[in-house]
Amino acid sequence: MGEVFYVTTPIYYVNDMPHIGTAYTTVAADAVARYQRLKGRRVFFLTGTDEHGQKVAQAAAERNQNPQDWADSMVPHFKETWRILNISNDDFIRTTDNRHTKVAQVFIQKLKDKGDIYLGTYEGWYCVYDESFLLSSQIVDGGCPECRRPVEWVKEENYFFRLSKYADRVLKHIEENPDFVQPESRRNEVISFIKSGLSDQSISRTSFTWGIPLPFDARHVMYVWFDALLNYISAIDFGSNMKRFEEIWPADLHLVGKEILRFHAIIWPAMLFAAELPLPKRIFAHGWLTVEGQKMSKSLGNVIAPKELVDEYGADAYRYYFLREFSFGIDGNFSRRTLLGRYNAELANDLGNLSSRVLTMVMKYRDGIVPEPKASGAEENRLREIIPEILAKLDVKMAALAFNEALSAVWDLVHALNRYVDVSAPWSIASDPSKKKELDTILYTSLEGLRILALLIYPFMPETGRKIWERTGMSEKITQARIPEAANWGALRPGSKIVTGEPLFPRKPE
């Protein structure tokens, strides 16, 4: 079971356009997926959209559209955003897909048959926007404590899921598996929340119809969260192709924002226990992004679309910035100043310039032909020795989802290469025929270092990794390369032809 490395993003709610917060999760998931593929794992990387619920129905009604048309019109914005960010998802699930609604119905029927779902009545306050029931004590100034919108008094018949029945099992699982919910601070919050007592969850609605009908009572539609969580199994053919399902499930990693951790860490495991399915191996809640020190919100008008930044900096610089600047588990602040600063200092000056200077010298001194290296000296050995260390560190940091530290480790190689070139000073011996072998060795070593660097960069910046790889004269595709083998010294063949090109990251004015 679960031979495939299965990584997921949340499915994004179609009422909002994708923004840098949405993309943050997806970019991180993509780096994980690409890194695992680079290591030779079979990977299944899933993202998608969450399309049911009252909010969608209302948004559609405001535009005189039916909900399906409205959702259909929103989905391309997500797909396009993932395309321009070079996201390598293997599938895109929509909760309005037939394959999803079928699975959701099969799943809920199974729980009903088991007696884990019962009919009850709810009377109380309800926030339409958040689709959540509220205690009167939670009401703040007559509004929802979360979104501040007015609340409604409702009385309706609902089906309930016996969450309370599984509370102890979920708690035990979280306590016995320290890696199940991360980071630790979030795990502690989840534990204390469960300990404070869980009540059964209302999982159906009758006040509107935009949802998946309950197979055992067509007057009800499924509560949007119950529906949404099931995307993780509907996309991999639960119930219809169990062979495939078992190859992929359980998920190795659910990446979520901190605001939806509770659904993933409590309700989802309880649902899986009820269905007698294995639990995901790990749920990681990342932090939120502020923009120039302020919470990102429509009312403040500071919501940033990824496209805006990609148009200016390119997809790879975008990806690099968001993975390098922030510590994944905690909140971070996006600012134009730090984006520009990292772009110029780390991408243009450090990496781009390194690539230029090495390739230019090979072109200039050896007509673009990869030279045959001779005996390694102390500086060559020093450079070569750090590569296994960096590989090891990269692996540890990627396992911890510490993308910023992983990239920092990769940049150790960038700096080491720049230092190597300086110390070796190939330009000082370029015109001395008696130093030909020495120059050959320096140029080969620089190129080979650059080639390996391309490989390590690839999960984070796929286009840049590919370009550098090809420019160093590698004819094999980087997509076929695997670490650690491809990171072994000496794969670059003397006699190959290197390629120069436009600067990878042209410096931008401050």
Added chain:
RNA sequence: GGCGGUGUAGCUCAGCGGUAGAGCACACGGUUCAUACCCGUGGGGUCACAGGUUCGAAUCCUGUCACCGCUACCA
């Protein structure tokens, strides 16, 4: 109110019992292959504050202040 976290160089943060660290910014030196880039060196911190434990505390304990998260409750 309860539980938890954070407070370290101008900025962002790492360190979490053994002589204060990184990157950026700043200053100086080297170099000229390269995207006016790279490499090296340096200045800069009573590690929030006050007590305590210890041979020794940024690191452990207690208290205070500030900010943050989760949660509860009163009106």
